[in-house]
Amino acid sequence: MIIEGNQKELDAMKEFHKGNRKEGLRLQEEFAAEFREEYKDKDHCPCKKACRYHGNCKECVAIHRAHQEHVPNCMRPLLNKKIKLLSELTEHTIANEIEPPKEVLRKEFQQD
Structure with a gap:
């Protein structure tokens, strides 16, 4: 699915x-x-980060709503798609001003 x-x-x-x-x-x-x-017996969460809330959407979203610093990783592709459309207005020059944070990934997604 x-x-x-x-x-x-x-x-x-x-x-x-x-x-x-x-x-x-x-x-x-x-x-x-x-x-x-x-998904009753398998993982539905697309997040690759090492996190104890992996797959627990209710708690994950509550935490992000509480701290309001950023959105859950599963929402990033959706928001980035929308932001990219806005970024076209400045020919994506915002990219020159942004450095993504270093993230700790789950073991299966870590690069040696």
Whole structure:
């Protein structure tokens, strides 16, 4: 199951935007039910960082909401995609002013 850009959820959002809340909710629940079934016994978290909250979205999001310093890693690709569109307005010159932080990855993603 693909989570990011899932077609069923994209279709649900189209229905919401058209004002068809009932169909949007139906499609959204289908997506959620498929997600629950697919990931009931396997890892759904795309985060590569070493973190004791890996896969525990509720606590992870609560922590990030509390400190408000940055967003959870799983949200970065989505936000970066949106920010990239804004960055085009300055021909991405902001990239010259930014240095990403050093991150500690989980063992399976560490480079020797």
